[in-house]
Amino acid sequence: MCYGAEGDLEETPKVAFEQHKIGNAATLAEKPTDHYSAMMNDATQQNEKTSSQIAAFDAIMATAYHEAGHAVMALSLGRSIQKVTVSPTRTAHGQSRLGVCELKKGRSKKSKDAVEDDTLILLAGMVAEARFTGSYCHQGASQDLRYVQSLLSNRAGNARQIERLQRRLLDKTEHLLLEPGHAKAIQQIANELVEKTTISGRAARHFYDQCVASK
Numbered sequence: 360m361c362y363g364a365e366g367d368l369e370e371t372p373k374v375a376f377e378q379h380k381i382g383n384a385a386t387l388a389e390k391p392t393d394h395y396s397a398m399m400n401d402a403t404q405q406n407e408k409t410s411s412q413i414a415a416f417d418a419i420m421a422t423a424y425h426e427a428g429h430a431v432m433a434l435s436l437g438r439s440i441q442k443v444t445v446s447p448t449r450t451a452h453g454q455s456r457l458g459v460c461e462l463k464k465g466r467s468k469k470s471k472d473a474v475e476d477d478t479l480i481l482l483a484g485m486v487a488e489a490r491f492t493g494s495y496c497h498q499g500a501s502q503d504l505r506y507v508q509s510l511l512s513n514r515a516g517n518a519r520q521i522e523r524l525q526r527r528l529l530d531k532t533e534h535l536l537l538e539p540g541h542a543k544a545i546q547q548i549a550n551e552l553v554e555k556t557t558i559s560g561r562a563a564r565h566f567y568d569q570c571v572a573s574k
Contacts, residue, residue, distance in 0.1 A: 419445060419553055421488050422458045425499065427548035428487020429460035429480055431541050432532070434567045436476045437468035440560030445552045454502065458552075460484075463560065474510050475528065481507050482532040487545050490536075540571035 422445045430443050441461040448456050462480075470476050485500035497504065507525060515521040535541060547566045551558050 416553075417492075420549065421492050421496070421499075423549035423552040424491040424545060425484040425488040426458040426460045426552060427545045428483040428485075428536065430548055430563045431487070431544045431567060432480045432483035432535065433460065433462055434544075434564060435535065435541060436479065437466045437470065438476075438480070439463040439465065439467060440563050442557060442559055443548065443552060443563050444557035446556050456502075457499070461560075474514065478507050478510050478525075478528050479532050479535070481510075482529055483536060486529070486532045486536055487549075490542070490545070491549075540573070543573075544570035 426443050426445060430440055433440060439462065441463050443458075443460045445458040448459055481503040484503055485495055485497070488499065489495050507528075508521065511521045511524050511528075515524050536545065544567045547570055548558070548563055551562065551566065
């Protein structure tokens with residue numbers, strides 16, 4: 360997802376001055392039209408600066424929701440988290456990531472279907488991000504979706520079957536993250552990520568438990 364403000368500013372008109380002598384002093388009076396043009400130009404610059412700041416904040420918040428989605432789904436399925444961050448980084452294969460939800464090995468409860476669990480965790484980032492942006496960002500979730508395709512290829516015989524299975528699990532992800540406790544936990548963790556950039560797995564677990572208990 361790309362954010363940015365477009366458009367060039369017009370060149371500020373040269374300001375003309377008229378000199379008026381009063382006794383031994385001199386004052387410079389700016390022409391009203393030039394003064395108005397300068398004010399309008401300053402307002403335009405300020406508006407573009409504000410728009411750029413809003414776009415930057417929205418980008419960070421979208422990433423925070425994405426990583427919070429991974430975290431909440433993982434915790435709900437009994438996985439433990441090492442850390443969650445919205446600090447840009449690179450994977451071991453040199454791929455750039457805007458954020459990371461790093462899971463620990465092992466589980467706090469036995470999984471009925473490990474492949475389905477991993478798929479739900481992968482899809483949860485895109486689903487949670489859409490709660491903030493209003494639509495799926497397939498480009499931002501491209502790596503997650505490639506992993507999903509790889510996982511499901513072992514369960515389905517052809518592309519159509521893989522697509523159907525992915526659709527079913529995407530619907531399940533939507534349903535699970537709509538639960539009040541999960542939705543609240545995503546929001547809490549996302550806000551904490553925007554404020555602190557990185558939070559520990561213990562902090563993520565604290566927010567999750569607190570929100571689920573108060574649903």
